[in-house]
Amino acid sequence: MSPLLPKQCVLVVDDSPDNIELLSEVLRDDYRVRVATSGEKALKIVYSDEPPDLILLDIMMPGISGLEICRRLKTNPDRRRIPIIFVTAMGSTEDEQRGLDTGAVDYITKPISPPIVKARVRTHLALYDQSRELERMVRQRTLELLTTRQQIIRRLGRAAEFKDNETGNHVLRMSHYARLIALAHGMGEEAANIIFNTAPMHDIGKIGIPDAILLKPGKLDPAEWEVMYRHPVMGAEIIGKHDNELLETARIIALTHHEKWDGSGYPQRLAGEAIPLEGRIVAIADVFDALMSVRPYKAAVSLEAALQYFDEQSGRHFDPTLIAAFKSALPEILRIKEIYADENGALTDLEFHIKEIYHHKDSPPGYPAIIASTQTGL
Incomplete structure (x- = not known):
């Protein structure tokens, strides 16, 4: 990553301090890592003026579950494009399908493999960057068309x-x-x-x-x-x-x-x-x-x-x-x-x-x- 560009931000959401520490250790050399130990804290960070670029989200948490957090974010026009990767001990095929149907872009089961986590995070951040650049280009072209009509x-x-x-x-x-x-x-x-x-x-x-x-x-x-x-x-x-x-x-x-x-x-x-x-x-x-x-x-x-x-x-x-x-x-x-x-x-x-x-x-x-x-x- 260019030293002139700020590191991308990854939000790690898990009620287990050990899991948070492990994921933070895997990612902190390449990304800015923010953490939340509950769904409420996670939503507060996501809805702040500086939302994360990607979310690693546990499913089984007290209070608001990871699935509910994902549902809420995917119905919010301002935040639904943020990629969510579930990181969970729920490893059945049905669990994985449920997570992807909710709107997650990927599903990683615990115990995690650090190389897999790094690879998946890197891939989805790259895709997210491409998506944002495409949206920027569409907005720019739309503005150009509007300006042309105004000129006419x-x-x-x-x-x-x-x-x-x-x-x-x-x-x-x-x-x-x-x-x-x-x-x-x-x-x-x-x-x-x-x-x-x-x-x-x-x-x-x-x-x-x-x-x-x-x-x-x-x-x-x-x-x-x-x-x-x-x-x-x-x-x-x-x-x-x-x-x-x-x-x-x-x-x-x-x-x-x-x-x-x-x-x-x-x-x-x-x-x-x-x-x-x-x-x-x-x-x-x-x-x-x-x-x-x-x-x-x-x-x-x-x-x-x-x-x-x-x-x-x-x-x-x-x-x-x-x-x-x-x-x-x-x-x-x-x-x-x-x-x-x-x-x-x-x-x-x-x-x-x-x-x-x-x-x-x-x-x-x-x-x-x-x-x-x-x-x-x-």
């Missing part, structure tokens, strides 16, 4: 920006707002992060709107509004249907963020909880930032006026329960608004600015950069 979403969001006549950090802000509303509503961190990562795609359908309508400096006439009303459907078609949760959430948000709680929105005139939760959340985040931002066709409204509007539209445009979550998250939302104000310049690299926004304990892992896109007023 950001690039498409950037494409929508090129069709728009508004500039600034609107998409960056409203993505944060949506995440904060989701958390305040009681959604978990993972679900809130999915909304954060997919909200930038909400107006991707504007790519399909003719420039003469999208960039018109004045008000749209009824025929032009009919075209504009189609951009959620266009957005959903651009993204397409997917089994992948990230892309499917992006499609749902693009399609439903203009629906209204009372059924008067578009394009499907959905009402109430028939509108997907993600769309209802993004609707609030989108409209709040549009109200509070300067646009070529309007001035920004005050915070008081914006809150009055949300009170008036609670139960009409917006889900009343989510309005309560929005107000709960308002202090953090206003902090995001200040950090990513348009006058501060385009802040498109979220990773660079993440420490300004979240305490380390609150920062979700792998938080991506979000490309600022624009217009939500329509």
